[in-house]
Amino acid sequence: MPDQLSINALPPEIFLQIFAYLPVKQLLKCRLVSSRWREIVDELSRSDIFWKRQCEVDFSSVCKIARKKCRVGMDWCSIYRSLSLWARLGEAIENRDEFCSAADVQDEIRNCTILRNGVISVHKRHAIVYYDIETLKPLKPLMTGDCLKYSENDDVIAILNYHLQLSVKRKVTNKSTIFKEVKTFLLLDHALYYVSINDEIYICRLDKKNLRNKFLVDSETSIVAMGYSNDRLHLLTFERTIYTVIDSKLSFATSLGPTSNLLHILHQYNLLELLDWRIYFQWMFVLNHSIPQGPLQDIVTTRIYGDVVFVGSNLGVLRIYYKPYTLEEFDIFTAVPIKQYNFMERSDCPVLSMCPILDVDVQEVNDGHTVMVAMPKKIAILNFTHNLQRTFSALPYTERDTVKFITID
Template identity: 25%
Template sequence: MTDIESLPVETFLDILKLIDGVTLAKCRSVCKKWKDCIDGTDWLWHEICKNEFKFSSKIAKQKSGSDCDWYHIYKNLKMWSKVMSFERNVREFYKFTLHDKNHALDVNYNILPLRDTRGVVMYDMSTLKYIPVSVPEKNCVKIANNDFATVILLKSGMYIQKTIDNITNMSEAFFEADNFVLAGNNVYFFNNRNVYKCDLSLDNLSSKLIIHCDYDIKDIQYDNNVIHIFTDCAKIVNVYKNKTTEVKPINVPPEWTKQIKYIRAINDKNFVCYSRNLFKIETDKYRHLYLDFPPITALFFYADIVLIGTRQGEILLYRLASQKRAIKPIFEDIATLPGDKFAVQLDVCERKSGPVIVVATFFEIFLIEIDFFPHEKELKKSFPVNKQYMYKRLLRLRDRIALNYS
């Protein structure tokens, strides 16, 4: 009979990946050898996250980048079920000089970009410290990073800056674009009704037309080798790897489609669309539709839960699992902003110590910090290698944008 201690490491890991996250965490306490093996194999926690938090873990990783490994992503998402039992610290983080509802850009790769009079300034979400590089362009709409590239969307178009080892290859490009999604080694973007792909693995950057859409496009997403195009007429166009397409309607009464103003989506089966009082949520597990929903000023879709901002300054937690058919929605009160301020944008970034909720108003950025694991807080003295690449790309893009707008 073979003792588990004498199994090859590969076989031991194959066994561990079959168990749940709580059991895997307990296995860390068996002995130092097991703890070192489990802690040193982050893909184990990636598998656990995919099994238990299929979509929210993907969003969390995209937001936190390499600053949070999969083990910490799992721990944080597990603790969201108990979030109301933790103290929530609300504090003002940044004050803007101009009135605007689009001051904060989406948190991406652990970076919070803020748009002010001098352009876009950036903060590291791990330390909440200023990153000494700014994009000198007030009309910046979106910034995305990964290990392969940095992409910046301006009102005039989209800049791409690659991470490259061979400087003779083409490392940057500009395309006319209305919006984009960065997915691994590819950038998918649309301009008017045309959808394109830019392959970052090629030596020279170029765009390839994928499809001409018959409808005006509201948003684009990419998931599991499928491009999902959300249109203004409440139709979803799916483009598959073999270039076949499928058009499906969002399941709401036709007379409501003109009311839909905002969409937050992962794919065509997991999304939320809403306007002032219309609220439609569709996920693999849950479907909710409200015609008379409390007025929403901001929303963050986390797949299993939804954070909602109201005109009264409340930040509410809406758990999909707790909602019952044909009854009023159930909310939990995360926090209330001071004075008459209310959220116009919401975002969440997971840190090793717990999540931070970013709340943008017309004039301020408020942070709601929740310390699930306060002992995990750490002081960083320098950027890790992956952030150094990103930092250099941002510097090059800053210089290119400044040159074009001088």
């Protein structure tokens, strides 16, 4: 067994290669061994590639989307620190703002999406409007026309109109392709999947030169929602059966029965965010499951962001959960939210009986987060920041293993 002297005789390049594969908690311990190790760890912590790898390991489900939507100029170390701070959201300094007030029916808001480079797209009743996330002022271009469902990524804009025509537009060439008789669609970074009114599933590869649809598989039952995880497309049917598409064939995955934990199974297959919650509660009733009381009985939207879950209701109530698990199963019904808001204004009652939370999106900022909450009449902004003391090291911890930036469970 080599002693400490012989270990310290190794060149720093060897230490850097070894330390690069250690998790942050282990690096903190290594940093306490000696002044030389501390210098090596601090040198490693200045590498953006190192922090990119740490994000991919510790926040695998959300690091790509966090990088895409983060505040302009943030490096991977800052993203890692901000993602870690969600565990301490209850201690954050909070302030609110709002914008995009709907003056009439034409301006009614449907959803909002944070795009790359600090741009927000807002889907209104008759237009898609872009805003600067820093100034909250509208930008050009402005797209007009009726829109039933809208989604956008770096390469394309997908709009489903009320005539069930899906328009997929390339941003670079400005050329559009129209697909007819479309019931719903799912836009990913690499492909667009859509379901026809006859429950046929098609795929449109976004890395191809031409945006052509390709028949993928035919479903013999009505499709309720689509999800994507582990490089697989998942389909939820009205008969409460989940299929996975493998080699252009439907492969049975599971079914939702009387003894099933519906929430946990749907979460596993990434189906919760696109599910119509009215159907979910109908299934709960049919299967004799207990239905939650209060605002959770009126859920209209769910946004899952790594370990953070946003749940919005018809009554204007937004709940934010961190790791909502009971006995290692996903559970928002009995878990306690770390934050809760009621966005229904006094002027809404009794004129309006509902103020639905339609959409939620997140941007990481330095030592904090910005949360956009879309409602028909406005978009609320929740800014969370942490007043944290920094050290000379890029590592988000102190030398004594006492957390300054985050708490590790």
